[in-house]
Amino acid sequence: MKKTLIMLLLALPLPLLAQADLVVVTDSNSSIRSLTEAEVRQLFSGQLKAVAGKPVQVLDLPGGERHREDFYRKLMGRSPEQMRAYWTRLVFTGQGKPPREVSSTRELTTLVGSGGYIGYLPAEAAGDNMRVLYRIQ
Amino acid sequence: MPHNNNMMGTTMRLTTIAAACLVAATGSAWAETLEERLATAETRLASLEQQNSVADRITINGYLRFAMETQTNIEDAAGNKLNYRGALEPDAWDNKRLSRAGLQVNARINDEAEAVVQLLARGSDDFAVEAQWAYLAYNVRPDITVRAGRLVLPFYLHSQYLNVGYAYPWVELPTEVYDTIPADTMEGIDATWNINTGNINHKLNVFWGSLETEAGGVLFESDHQHGINLRSTLGNWTSWLGYATTLISVDLSANPVTAPFSPDRAYAHFIGTGLQYDNGSLVLMGEATELKISAPANWFPRLPAGYLMAGYRFGKLMPHVTWAYGYAEDSADVVANPVAAGLYDTFASRQKSWTVGARYELASGIALKADASHYYDFSNNEVSTQGVFTGPAGSGAPDNSNPMVIRLAVDAVF
Numbered sequence: 001m002k003k004t005l006i007m008l009l010l011a012l013p014l015p016l017l018a019q020a021d022l023v024v025v026t027d028s029n030s031s032i033r034s035l036t037e038a039e040v041r042q043l044f045s046g047q048l049k050a051v052a053g054k055p056v057q058v059l060d061l062p063g064g065e066r067h068r069e070d071f072y073r074k075l076m077g078r079s080p081e082q083m084r085a086y087w088t089r090l091v092f093t094g095q096g097k098p099p100r101e102v103s104s105t106r107e108l109t110t111l112v113g114s115g116g117y118i119g120y121l122p123a124e125a126a127g128d129n130m131r132v133l134y135r136i137q
Numbered sequence: 138m139p140h141n142n143n144m145m146g147t148t149m150r151l152t153t154i155a156a157a158c159l160v161a162a163t164g165s166a167w168a169e170t171l172e173e174r175l176a177t178a179e180t181r182l183a184s185l186e187q188q189n190s191v192a193d194r195i196t197i198n199g200y201l202r203f204a205m206e207t208q209t210n211i212e213d214a215a216g217n218k219l220n221y222r223g224a225l226e227p228d229a230w231d232n233k234r235l236s237r238a239g240l241q242v243n244a245r246i247n248d249e250a251e252a253v254v255q256l257l258a259r260g261s262d263d264f265a266v267e268a269q270w271a272y273l274a275y276n277v278r279p280d281i282t283v284r285a286g287r288l289v290l291p292f293y294l295h296s297q298y299l300n301v302g303y304a305y306p307w308v309e310l311p312t313e314v315y316d317t318i319p320a321d322t323m324e325g326i327d328a329t330w331n332i333n334t335g336n337i338n339h340k341l342n343v344f345w346g347s348l349e350t351e352a353g354g355v356l357f358e359s360d361h362q363h364g365i366n367l368r369s370t371l372g373n374w375t376s377w378l379g380y381a382t383t384l385i386s387v388d389l390s391a392n393p394v395t396a397p398f399s400p401d402r403a404y405a406h407f408i409g410t411g412l413q414y415d416n417g418s419l420v421l422m423g424e425a426t427e428l429k430i431s432a433p434a435n436w437f438p439r440l441p442a443g444y445l446m447a448g449y450r451f452g453k454l455m456p457h458v459t460w461a462y463g464y465a466e467d468s469a470d471v472v473a474n475p476v477a478a479g480l481y482d483t484f485a486s487r488q489k490s491w492t493v494g495a496r497y498e499l500a501s502g503i504a505l506k507a508d509a510s511h512y513y514d515f516s517n518n519e520v521s522t523q524g525v526f527t528g529p530a531g532s533g534a535p536d537n538s539n540p541m542v543i544r545l546a547v548d549a550v551f
Contacts, residue, residue, distance in 0.1 A: 038335075038336045042333065042338060047331070047333065047338040047370065048333060048338075049279065050279055055279065063501065064501075076417070077416060077417035078417050079417070079450075079498075080501050081453070081498040081501050081504075082417065084303075084501045084502055084550070085303060085304055088200075088298070088301055088303050088304045088550050089297075089298050089301075089304045091198050091241070092198065092200065092239070092241060092255065092297075092298050092300075092301045092304070092550075093270075093289070093297040093298050094243070094251075094253045094270065094272070094274060094284070095297075095329075095340075097196065097243075
């Protein structure tokens, strides 16, 4: 009885936290096997432009997309406005360009599938032609 | 069954013949429309691809700021009216000095080369358009970029984007630090090496160039200006270390009295250090800088300056507070001569300030800001200055209890 109660209590917050996991993906033929959290951060803040000696291009979901906001909040603890200010500092000093913004999750999956791109999307949207490089819970 | 098969075969043959006749009859018309359609589709595809490649090759970004500022009634002990940087007046809003707009075009020439032009129109220059950046960048290796052309001086933590208000919390960057050198561009070459060591990202930059700027009513020519700086990022921390030296020439021969004190390729150095912490909510920043020109008779003061800033984000609102200082040192080193002492006084500026402000994120790309600065401590036992205030000849330091400047701005990037 006690055990069941504890189990129940533990299970209770789960539905509240059960937001979709976000996964960082590339095409399944890529030579990149996986990425560390630090590498993902550096990739999406423009500090890392190549992985394993190969140049990669990172993709952003459309501005205002809930998953995009989640991604940056969870990965870097930054709001969309803060990321905007961050990229402003790099853009106007010629030091970097923000990730290419796609118009939809479908465009992202198409581009990722074509090779050379790294993007993020909800785990359930990742297709067979993609490899999960990092998972954000 | 065989009969059936045969039947079907006959039907098929008949259909084929019928189709062949049809093609023969309308042949040319069909082929034309098909060809035409294909050609149209190909042209469309080509033009779409073209559009895509232009979009990939050229990017345009811009920034815009409207700012207004005013000051309280500020007087010296004798009752002379004083103005903040010679620009502001009490009971009147200046909408021009800090207002500006910039437009930047990045054009990729090939995989390694890029041309960048950033045009800036400043209210303080009557919105005359000038190039803030205009350079050719070349990636010698994926991690090394060499640039040549007009570059922004890499002297401070925020100097590379000092005109892009959206990039920092204040309306005006701490004047004690950011106005030590009254110039922000040079013509020259630089090389930046992007190094990743574990979780730390370093950007090591070396530069060489020259510039001309006016200060205190005279022209400063800076030649053979070179330096090195390092920006390092580790998680929420960013550090900045910079050192630059140059040869400064100033022609003071317009007045025979000051002529012998003209620096002729005099050695000068600038040191800049900075540290920033930003965990997404709490923002802490600090910088310390120093400028020294080895002028004849040591008439140019050593100018150390710095600031400390703290801010906290409550959702879209970030209140912040900043303490800044700018000192004029080494007055004892000035050779005993009234002209040298007079020159020293012209360039010596001492003050401290407290600034409280707030930044509000109206939308991604648009920020509203308000700052209020209080200035104090314009003299010590070595120097007696007006800080950044000016007044009629013979006027002194602000004397009333509350020399304050208030600034409001909207900053946007697009």
